[in-house]
Amino acid sequence: EVQLVESGGGLVQPGGSLRLSCAASGFTFSDYWMHWVRQAPGTGLVWVSRIKSDGSSATYADSVKGRFAISRDNAKNTLYLQMNSLRAEDTAVYYCARQRMAANDYWGQGTLVTVSS
């Protein structure tokens, strides 16, 4: 059974940093591109970042470019999102999701990040 479990969310002050993790199981993690998607309270889904299966290439939404860094450890079956210079508008539930056939076929349950003083 495919499972994606996010962790690392919490309360952080503006300007602070946080690293999210997504533990994958039930599939060959190194075969799949992976994504981060976020959803601010009461709003819609927003794509954040994507990384290729071997970690060789990553892309970012303009809103996080230069502040966030996606990475993966295929030996540990884990996806990461390093978030720096956090702003109030980064407050959201962050989901990791697997990509298959260009769509996100499996999603984690999400982890809440709150940026507030």
Place this chain on the structure above:
Amino acid sequence: QSVLTQPPSVSGAPGQRVTISCTGSSSNIGAGYDVHWYQQLPGTAPKLLIYGNTNRPSGVPDRFSGSKSGTSASLAITGLQAEDEADYYCQSYDSSLSGYVFGTGTKVTVL
């Protein structure tokens, strides 16, 4: 702000058919990139409903169908059921943004 526009809400009685539109542009849907649809029940993670414009993953009822034409796509739900009450999002790739984009989302209400 999203580059894919959906109606904020649609509603229908049980058994009826409803459609949700997803309007894009020449840099995303109109450029030939596939459209995918997701269902998000209250308090849960999104679930893939349609991929590659028209394809249903295993386990998704055939009451759900997708189509694409020009710079737009649509999701149709036939035989509407109470359990279909949820938020629905379209998704595609945008070449001018060099990234993936979601629609603004549509809340489906079963009357």
